[in-house]
Amino acid sequence: MSKLxxxxxxxxxxxxxYDFVGKRFVWYGVSILITxxxxxxxxxxxLNMGIEFKGGAVFTTPKTSVTEQQAREDAEKASGHDAIVQxxxxxxxxxxxxxLDTAAAADVKAKLATDLKVDAAExxxxxxxxxxxxxxxxxxxxxxxxxxxxVVIYLAIAFEWRxxxxxxxxxxxxxxxxxxxxxLVGFEVTPGTVIGLLTILGYSLYDTVVVFDGLKEGSKDITxxxxxxxxxxxxxxxxxxxxRSINTTxxxxxxxxxxxxxxxGLLDAGMLNDISLSLFVGLAAGAYSSIFIATPLVxxxxxxxxxMKALKKRVLAKRASAEARGESPEDAGSEEAPEVVAxxxxxxxR
Amino acid sequence: MAAPKKGRRPxxxxxxxxxxxxxxxxxxxxxxxxxxxxxxxTPRLGIDLxxxxxxxxxxKSEPGKPxxxxxxxxxxxxxxxxxxxxxxxxxxxxxxxxxxxxxxxNIPKGTNEQQAREQVGTTAQLYFRPVLAVTEGAPAPPExxxxxxxxxxxxxxxxxxxSAATPSSSATSQGRAVSEALKAPxxxxxxxxxxxxxKADDKATPSTSPSATSADxxxxxxxxxxxxxxxxTDEAQRAAVSKNIKPEDPxxxxxxxxxxxxxxxxxxxxxxxxxxxxxxGQIDQQRGIWIVTMQFTDKGADKFAKITGELAAKQSPQNxxxxxxxxQVISDPSVSQALTGGNAEISGSFDQxxxxxxxNMLSYGALPLSFQxxxxxxxxxxxxGEQLKAGLIAxxxxxxxVVIYLLAYYRGxxxxxxxxxxxxxxxxxxxxxxLGKGIGFALNLPAxxxxxxxxxxxxxxxxxxxxxxxxxIREGRTLRPAVERAWPRARRTILVSDFVSFLAAAVLFxxxxxxxxxxxxxxxxxxLLDVVVVFLFTKPVMTLLARTNFFxxxxxxxxLDPKRLGAKPPLRRSxxxxxxxxxxxxxxxxxxxxx
Numbered sequence: 001m002s003k004l005x006x007x008x009x010x011x012x013x014x015x016x017x018y019d020f021v022g023k024r025f026v027w028y029g030v031s032i033l034i035t036x037x038x039x040x041x042x043x044x045x046x047l048n049m050g051i052e053f054k055g056g057a058v059f060t061t062p063k064t065s066v067t068e069q070q071a072r073e074d075a076e077k078a079s080g081h082d083a084i085v086q087x088x089x090x091x092x093x094x095x096x097x098x099x100l101d102t103a104a105a106a107d108v109k110a111k112l113a114t115d116l117k118v119d120a121a122e123x124x125x126x127x128x129x130x131x132x133x134x135x136x137x138x139x140x141x142x143x144x145x146x147x148x149x150x151v152v153i154y155l156a157i158a159f160e161w162r163x164x165x166x167x168x169x170x171x172x173x174x175x176x177x178x179x180x181x182x183x184l185v186g187f188e189v190t191p192g193t194v195i196g197l198l199t200i201l202g203y204s205l206y207d208t209v210v211v212f213d214g215l216k217e218g219s220k221d222i223t224x225x226x227x228x229x230x231x232x233x234x235x236x237x238x239x240x241x242x243x244r245s246i247n248t249t250x251x252x253x254x255x256x257x258x259x260x261x262x263x264x265g266l267l268d269a270g271m272l273n274d275i276s277l278s279l280f281v282g283l284a285a286g287a288y289s290s291i292f293i294a295t296p297l298v299x300x301x302x303x304x305x306x307x308m309k310a311l312k313k314r315v316l317a318k319r320a321s322a323e324a325r326g327e328s329p330e331d332a333g334s335e336e337a338p339e340v341v342a343x344x345x346x347x348x349x350r
Numbered sequence: 351m352a353a354p355k356k357g358r359r360p361x362x363x364x365x366x367x368x369x370x371x372x373x374x375x376x377x378x379x380x381x382x383x384x385x386x387x388x389x390x391x392t393p394r395l396g397i398d399l400x401x402x403x404x405x406x407x408x409x410k411s412e413p414g415k416p417x418x419x420x421x422x423x424x425x426x427x428x429x430x431x432x433x434x435x436x437x438x439x440x441x442x443x444x445x446x447x448x449x450x451x452x453x454x455x456n457i458p459k460g461t462n463e464q465q466a467r468e469q470v471g472t473t474a475q476l477y478f479r480p481v482l483a484v485t486e487g488a489p490a491p492p493e494x495x496x497x498x499x500x501x502x503x504x505x506x507x508x509x510x511x512x513s514a515a516t517p518s519s520s521a522t523s524q525g526r527a528v529s530e531a532l533k534a535p536x537x538x539x540x541x542x543x544x545x546x547x548x549k550a551d552d553k554a555t556p557s558t559s560p561s562a563t564s565a566d567x568x569x570x571x572x573x574x575x576x577x578x579x580x581x582x583t584d585e586a587q588r589a590a591v592s593k594n595i596k597p598e599d600p601x602x603x604x605x606x607x608x609x610x611x612x613x614x615x616x617x618x619x620x621x622x623x624x625x626x627x628x629x630x631g632q633i634d635q636q637r638g639i640w641i642v643t644m645q646f647t648d649k650g651a652d653k654f655a656k657i658t659g660e661l662a663a664k665q666s667p668q669n670x671x672x673x674x675x676x677x678q679v680i681s682d683p684s685v686s687q688a689l690t691g692g693n694a695e696i697s698g699s700f701d702q703x704x705x706x707x708x709x710n711m712l713s714y715g716a717l718p719l720s721f722q723x724x725x726x727x728x729x730x731x732x733x734x735g736e737q738l739k740a741g742l743i744a745x746x747x748x749x750x751x752v753v754i755y756l757l758a759y760y761r762g763x764x765x766x767x768x769x770x771x772x773x774x775x776x777x778x779x780x781x782x783x784x785l786g787k788g789i790g791f792a793l794n795l796p797a798x799x800x801x802x803x804x805x806x807x808x809x810x811x812x813x814x815x816x817x818x819x820x821x822x823i824r825e826g827r828t829l830r831p832a833v834e835r836a837w838p839r840a841r842r843t844i845l846v847s848d849f850v851s852f853l854a855a856a857v858l859f860x861x862x863x864x865x866x867x868x869x870x871x872x873x874x875x876x877x878l879l880d881v882v883v884v885f886l887f888t889k890p891v892m893t894l895l896a897r898t899n900f901f902x903x904x905x906x907x908x909x910l911d912p913k914r915l916g917a918k919p920p921l922r923r924s925x926x927x928x929x930x931x932x933x934x935x936x937x938x939x940x941x942x943x944x945x
Binding site: 139147201203209210240243251271272275 | 408452723728807
């Protein structure tokens, strides 16, 4: 781990660094590609909506000797609708019947109990009316909208509007990727997924906020120096907070990963699986976007400002004249360098 | 957020770490003690973890009644459903509104789900029955007591009975009133009035005691003993009396007039809730009083005409009919003439609320709204337990992974984080337990998920702070100033990002329903506690540890070893005023160690 510690020190001083900002168009391209893929995937294959959104029933039986094939036939005969049957780790069966209304489901449950030779009281039933999922989805959309508006207002106050806009774009980007993964892989979308998706809201921004906070601090008094342009300062900020970003993301992903692989994988607790899967995808996307998308976007927005344009001009002019004098551009303007940006060298160096 | 501080050191808890630690220690002890005092040491578990049935009902908006779904109606519906479900002998069934238009009914394991489901969803349990006798709710005392002045009874909340204007028979001594009503139809009863009347006929009708038909008498005789013994002020007896009543049989019923319980002997149901086409409470412009108007279906109008025709010929109290909702009398207006034509009006001393309430109950059969089943979840205790186990195992493993990572990366510093996580865990657990008792918070699977995800959020804030401290050490500071200088900046980052998390949780909690809410609640709670723990525990502990030799000297295992962190040599100058990450000099030689 001390390797990472050293890296942290070097990143902090700007001895090493990746030119996130300079190569931003590469990453914009990558993101646009991913986004297009996600949109196409959703458009073509659509999302595999769980019965919670279509209406239907999921029965979970205790251990039974009846085969999946047999159970499916029984279920389809009892309900008159299509059924999907899965074997569970516990030896029981998970029988999913779509478009079964809640009133008819009780009868089906009783019939299944007889067919599968299990006690009706031992069968779990999850019955969902068709409008329930619509409800959840509608409320999720409302929640999403309300949250976005509030968070943009908040970030605009706490930071500035450019950062708020960039954070919002990064957020939409994360959600798109997550939804796209669901469409591509064909994971089932359940209320658990929606919960996970909505949680990404908070989490993706948490990460972005940590990076922006560093950027805000690093770019304070930026116009009082002529050593670095805004994009260079931004890049240094990203590199400076990189260790923090990596650590917070790893630490966030560890419990979620445990949920995903233990809760879901081994014990087949559906809800745990659903929430943690979307969280896992969303968190990873969130970490990526706050570094590769959100901050570069801020730079793009910021460098349109006249003050920043002027700064860039001054910096370049200074470097040109320093070069003309045969000095290293790195040393140019050092006497004016404010402490904020004087923590080391430009990230470009390596 | 926290402005850059002007002084050498930020103000705050930093000078008095002991006090902050004392506060959080007291909080922990108080919460734990509260938990044990409330004799509840585990969180209440939701249906999905404990087993049971959960039914989600959604209020349907009826065309032409856009405002019907409101808080008052939802609460009335909750009350009615609660009475029904608990009337089945279900213990601890809980009925709550959720969001604007949902009602959640949670029925714990071991009850008759099938029956409960039928009861929860059905609407029309509303009947119009003729009144055979009425008296105050408690069993008749041996000494005949004057039953006060019923006409002064306030028209009470929630029971829109028009009884204030319907003193009926009870002006006589109770015990005798009953037997007179039942057996001695011609004995005069000095009942002052029945001023509640139909069809704008609000003149008082002085009444004598009713004449009962022989059929009524037979029924009454059978019921009389039970009637005398019935104590409507007793909840168990009320529940029992309204159970399993067949509409076609005479029955006993309880009900409230104003604040007092009364009991009735009632004849067979003549009209039921389905016969009411519409009803509403409205103000009578001419008289300036609140009334309830009813409109019957064609079939209902015939039935109603018949019963009012019969009743009008009788004497008080048998000229009354009782409107019985789920076995409980909600109103017992008297009738002075046959009401044909399918329209009727109940007047009495209604206020706006009681008139509206009665109108609603009449028009929707029983519930003030109609509902549809949105979801029904039945979980066996076995599966619930397994899911809880899965959640706990996942949480434990997640926690262990985080601890290992922190130890590997932060070494000694990780213990601060781990103990902070434990403090946070104790606070979360005790608060959850107490909330279960206090506001009925139930830990469900998504809530467990939220708690596990929160481990990450909580650990994040430590990382933000630790990285800040390490940055300060890299600047060449010794630990004590580093801990203090890192704090204001870390604090700002932590507050901003926790605020965003909390905002997400709050929005989720407010706009969503059901399972999502449990998740949002836990997430919000743990985010708040994160702030509390970082401010009152982690920071003060760091201040104290900075005084210990182990950490201050930058022991290799402390996680704060300046060499390992690649610290610069000590600063040549002290910091300048006013700005952020300050390395005062530019041309600092690069520390080459292991570079």
